[in-house]
Amino acid sequence: MALRNGKVVYSTCKSCHGGCGVKVTVEDGVPVHIEGNPDTLTRGTMCSKGLSSIQHIDSPYRLKYPMKRIGPKGEGKWARISWDEALDTIAEKVKESQEKYGKESISISQGTGRGYNRYIHRLARSLGTANVISPGYVCHSPRLGLYGLVTGYGRLYCDYHGWGGEFPKTQIMWAKQLEISSADSEMCNWFIQSLDYCKNLIIIDPRASAYATRATLWLQPRPGSDCALALGMMHIIINEGLWDKEFVEDWSFGFEELKERVKEWTPEKTEEVTWVPKEKIIQAARLFAVDTPGCIQVGSSLERQANCGHTLRAITCLMGLTGNIERPGSMVSWVLPETGLIEDFFLELPLTEEMQSKIIGIDKFKMGAARTCNPDTMVKAILSGEAPVHVWISVGGQQIVHMANTKEVVAAIEKMDFMVHVDLFMGPMAQAADMVLPAAHWLELDDVYDMHPRFFVSAHNKVVDPPGEAQSDAWIFNEIGRRTAPEHWFDTIEECLDYQVRKGMEGKMKWKDFSENLVSGCWGKDQTYYKYKTDYWREGGGFPTATGKFEFYSMRMEELGYDPLPVFREPGESPYRTPELYKEYPLVMSSGFRQPFYFLGQYRNIPWLRSFMEYPMCQMHPETAAKYGVSDGDWVWIETPRGRIRQKCRTFPGVLKGMLMATANWFYPEEPAKGYHGVFISNPNVLTSNNHLDPMYGSPDLTCLLCKVTKCAEKDLQDNVFKTEEYGYVQRTSEK
Amino acid sequence: MKWGMVIDLTKCMRCHGCVAACRVEHFLPLRITWVKLIAYETDEGGVLDVTTFPVRCNQCKEAPCVDVCPTGASKQRADGIVEIEADKCIGCRYCVIACPYQNRTFLSKDKDPGYFPGYPQTRFEIKGKKLYPHQRGTTTKCNFCAEKIDYGLANGLTVGIDRDATPACVNTCQARALTFGDLDDPNSNISRLIVERKGLQLQQILGTDPSVYYVDGKIGGKDNKAPESAMTGSHIQHLSSVEARAKKVFPGSKKN
Numbered sequence: 002m003a004l005r006n007g008k009v010v011y012s013t014c015k016s017c018h019g020g021c022g023v024k025v026t027v028e029d030g031v032p033v034h035i036e037g038n039p040d041t042l043t044r045g046t047m048c049s050k051g052l053s054s055i056q057h058i059d060s061p062y063r064l065k066y067p068m069k070r071i072g073p074k075g076e077g078k079w080a081r082i083s084w085d086e087a088l089d090t091i092a093e094k095v096k097e098s099q100e101k102y103g104k105e106s107i108s109i110s111q112g113t114g115r116g117y118n119r120y121i122h123r124l125a126r127s128l129g130t131a132n133v134i135s136p137g138y139v140c141h142s143p144r145l146g147l148y149g150l151v152t153g154y155g156r157l158y159c160d161y162h163g164w165g166g167e168f169p170k171t172q173i174m175w176a177k178q179l180e181i182s183s184a185d186s187e188m189c190n191w192f193i194q195s196l197d198y199c200k201n202l203i204i205i206d207p208r209a210s211a212y213a214t215r216a217t218l219w220l221q222p223r224p225g226s227d228c229a230l231a232l233g234m235m236h237i238i239i240n241e242g243l244w245d246k247e248f249v250e251d252w253s254f255g256f257e258e259l260k261e262r263v264k265e266w267t268p269e270k271t272e273e274v275t276w277v278p279k280e281k282i283i284q285a286a287r288l289f290a291v292d293t294p295g296c297i298q299v300g301s302s303l304e305r306q307a308n309c310g311h312t313l314r315a316i317t318c319l320m321g322l323t324g325n326i327e328r329p330g331s332m333v334s335w336v337l338p339e340t341g342l343i344e345d346f347f348l349e350l351p352l353t354e355e356m357q358s359k360i361i362g363i364d365k366f367k368m369g370a371a372r373t374c375n376p377d378t379m380v381k382a383i384l385s386g387e388a389p390v391h392v393w394i395s396v397g398g399q400q401i402v403h404m405a406n407t408k409e410v411v412a413a414i415e416k417m418d419f420m421v422h423v424d425l426f427m428g429p430m431a432q433a434a435d436m437v438l439p440a441a442h443w444l445e446l447d448d449v450y451d452m453h454p455r456f457f458v459s460a461h462n463k464v465v466d467p468p469g470e471a472q473s474d475a476w477i478f479n480e481i482g483r484r485t486a487p488e489h490w491f492d493t494i495e496e497c498l499d500y501q502v503r504k505g506m507e508g509k510m511k512w513k514d515f516s517e518n519l520v521s522g523c524w525g526k527d528q529t530y531y532k533y534k535t536d537y538w539r540e541g542g543g544f545p546t547a548t549g550k551f552e553f554y555s556m557r558m559e560e561l562g563y564d565p566l567p568v569f570r571e572p573g574e575s576p577y578r579t580p581e582l583y584k585e586y587p588l589v590m591s592s593g594f595r596q597p598f599y600f601l602g603q604y605r606n607i608p609w610l611r612s613f614m615e616y617p618m619c620q621m622h623p624e625t626a627a628k629y630g631v632s633d634g635d636w637v638w639i640e641t642p643r644g645r646i647r648q649k650c651r652t653f654p655g656v657l658k659g660m661l662m663a664t665a666n667w668f669y670p671e672e673p674a675k676g677y678h679g680v681f682i683s684n685p686n687v688l689t690s691n692n693h694l695d696p697m698y699g700s701p702d703l704t705c706l707l708c709k710v711t712k713c714a715e716k717d718l719q720d721n722v723f724k725t726e727e728y729g730y731v732q733r734t735s736e737k
Numbered sequence: 738m739k740w741g742m743v744i745d746l747t748k749c750m751r752c753h754g755c756v757a758a759c760r761v762e763h764f765l766p767l768r769i770t771w772v773k774l775i776a777y778e779t780d781e782g783g784v785l786d787v788t789t790f791p792v793r794c795n796q797c798k799e800a801p802c803v804d805v806c807p808t809g810a811s812k813q814r815a816d817g818i819v820e821i822e823a824d825k826c827i828g829c830r831y832c833v834i835a836c837p838y839q840n841r842t843f844l845s846k847d848k849d850p851g852y853f854p855g856y857p858q859t860r861f862e863i864k865g866k867k868l869y870p871h872q873r874g875t876t877t878k879c880n881f882c883a884e885k886i887d888y889g890l891a892n893g894l895t896v897g898i899d900r901d902a903t904p905a906c907v908n909t910c911q912a913r914a915l916t917f918g919d920l921d922d923p924n925s926n927i928s929r930l931i932v933e934r935k936g937l938q939l940q941q942i943l944g945t946d947p948s949v950y951y952v953d954g955k956i957g958g959k960d961n962k963a964p965e966s967a968m969t970g971s972h973i974q975h976l977s978s979v980e981a982r983a984k985k986v987f988p989g990s991k992k993n
Binding site: 052055217 | 751853
């Protein structure tokens with residue numbers, strides 16, 4: 002007798018950025034079991050998000066049919082329509098808007114999950130617009146851009162594998178919880194395994210992440226001061242003569258200028274700015290410089306700050322200063338699999354100068370708005386009536402939730418002439434749209450796994466049929482493409498998938514052969530290290546930069562009008578930049594920490610996952626909480642000049658004193674459409690400002706601002722929120 | 738043979754993967770959970786300690802729950818696993834009170850409102866009621882995936898090593914914080930871990946002799962030289978096994 006009967010289907014998880022191998026058993030067309038696929042690089046392991054997919058796909062709240070809005074925006078009144086009507090309407094609206102207002106009047110937005118990245122960019126480019134609203138500017142783009150600026154190559158990864166004979170001896174986890182996420186091309190699985198070969202683990206995080214109290218060293222910087230910390234560490238390394246002399250001498254540009262720049266960042270000054278005791282800064286700098294090789298894993302909290310460009314740049318300089326580039330066990334760039342770069346699918350359609358010139362925000366944010374628009378600038382432009390955008394095609398992402406200043410974002414979206422949203426469930430963005438299209442879950446579709454781990458290729462294989470008429474994102478975007486720019490799209494999805502893997506096996510690879518028989522593979526050229534010492538990037542060796550060197554000093558930055566060296570700037574609102582405001586709002590606030598069972602705005606509607614955290618909580622040090630008269634378990638108001646929200650207080654001695662760490666991305670799927678599913682109740686972006694943006698990337702201060710906290714009165718909890726049992730919440734007596 | 742588990746507190750990062758894997762494996766009703774995580778957070782004496790204790794039935798060798806059961810529904814197998822025979826359980830809940838670790842749950846109606854209360858049962862739930870029924874009015878708890886162990890032994894698999902003979906929580910743990918094996922064999926993976934890393938049982942003072950042990954430690958202090966297996970193992974082996982498979986799939990490729 003077998004342990005369980007049924008057909009086994011292998012696939013790839015996409016419940017976060019994904020990439021973990023999956024094995025599903027299907028009995029009579031029903032998935033009855035899900036676990037990791039042991040024959041993959043993730044060795045058969047899976048997290049709660051991926052495993053709970055088996056509950057997720059069966060949710061009665063799934064969108065099953067295309068629908069159009071029949072009441073006012075946000076009222077939640079919808080009528081079923083056919084796919085033909087939906088797609089033809091979209092094509093009509095697109096063409097109408099293109100003729101009337103120009104190609105730049107079409108905007109396409111995306112979220113982070115599901116793997117539609119390349120489809121939406123290809124659609125945008127095939128429609129001749131670059132006004133793509135991507136969350137990249139607050140997640141991953143700044144680091145790619147700055148790695149690219151300094152090293153000439155944008156994709157630097159931590160070498161957790163030991164393939165070159167050494168694991169990282171010193172690891173820095175900077176504003177990142179890689180242990181609970183498979184994000185940005187690195188997997189928690191590999192990171193945790195590499196800890197078996199790690200001499201020093203340094204955690205840099207204002208709040209104790211899982212390994213903080215067992216790590217070698219843990220630094221708690223004030224949110225928004227990370228650039229200063231990196232400059233201070235470089236000061237110590239240079240002052241003590243600990244830098245990698247050979248690398249700096251032979252392969253870098255601008256060391257003397259950097260030396261001059263970091264001169265002022267003495268340990269004393271760095272301590273004053275970052276709130277980290279100088280002894281710890283000195284120890285961290287020494288360990289990283291002496292115990293090499295080492296790597297730095299960067300978290301996107303740093304990219305949700307208005308000095309993110311320089312912060313990332315300073316951190317990249319720290320890698321180079323210590324020679325931790327392209328060395329086994331340091332920061333390396335992976336050799337691509339034989340199928341090539343997944344982004345080629347849209348990069349092959351050029352971004353013309355015409356398209357680029359129409360990007361919203363390009364005049365200001367020359368790094369972040371070079372290929373996609375600056376979403377915050379777009380919101381302001383829509384509100385002032387200056388935006389050229391009239392049609393918004395939205396997929397997956399919840400801009401209403403993740404962008405700064407929710408009230409303005411909602412007001413702007415409500416002004417759109419026509420918006421269509423593609424998703425699995427109704428949510429804030431769907432409720433603001435004129436039409437919603439039902440999308441398939443990753444267990445219900447065939448596709449190339451799109452995103453990270455750049456050295457291998459995997460397949461999503463369809464395990465079950467999607468509910469109703471839901472379709473894969475690939476199908477939806479191909480169908481819109483076929484109706485609006487047919488020359489760039491495909492007759493069938495299989496053709497589209499064949500095209501994406503065509504370079505594999507010397508041009509012989511077919512999608513079906515790959516997906517059915519291989520599922521996941523990392524064949525191709527072997528990984529190599531020290532690429533700058535070979536002809537890999539340029540003949541005779543060197544980095545693919547203008548100078549051929551690792552550039553501490555950037556002439557390109559100078560040309561664009563930015564500081565050619567990394568420089569620290571205080572957040573828009575901080576104890577030092579706005580001391581008057583600090584008197585009224587005496588807590589530094591961040592929303593940087595993440596929960597292992599949610600992925601950004603997703604999964605509050607999966608009962609198994611919601612059971613792990615029913616309500617959003619804000620964490621404070623017990624002393625801080627006591628100072629403001631709130632206790633563990635209290636519902637509290639968190640307030641900034643933009644507004645106030647309610648979260649539940651949780652006191653935690655692992656949080657930096659004087660700060661409040663709020664839970665991000667929170668809306669209540671169970672709350673009614675009116676009010677956009679409770680997006681104003683607890684979401685921290687109701688509190689954030691879109692007025693102070695990073696000069697390079699246009700990123701707002703989402704993870705560093707000022708707030709005040711007060712206990713909610715009993716009457717604040719009466720208005721029929723937090724009381725819904727429909728999703729299976731366990732209600733505690735104290736909440737009643 | 739006495740099955741046991743060692744949990745490495747150094748590595749557990751509170752991801753809840755074990756909880757989810759258990760729910761999937763046993764089609765657990767909505768408000769039943771066999772594996773729980775206990776957050777231990779203190780800064781007594783100015784030293785912060787953030788620890789997560791994953792807990793589940795300890796399969797105690799001296800099990801108080803078995804002693805108090807009036808019907809013999811709770812009993813200990815020869816391999817140490819404490820099991821509940823639902824048909825004999827009368828729902829008296831003596832065992833729930835007797836368990837000093839609070840690892841038993843009475844399956845009342847309100848604990849099983851369906852995955853989406855107010856809606857029809859899902860496909861997965863309906864299947865689960867057949868494949869792994871849970872009886873309302875009885876007590877439930879972790880069984881170390883006894884059904885997998887039995888299946889594995891019957892099919893010549895190694896318990897704790899082969900996935901089909903290893904508890905679901907152990908298989909899914911990304912941190913590899915859980916190890917499963919034979920406590921009676923002094924050379925088993927877990928016996929060695931308990932000795933080398935000074936494994937501790939919860940509340941030893943109670944004399945229940947749990948089969949779940951905890952080890953703790955610091956991260957770091959390790960040599961960073963990669964073993965031969967890292968260079969020739971996971972990546973390269975994977976590469977070659979994929980290439981071997983690839984050759985079958987793409988016979989025309991020049992690479993062959």
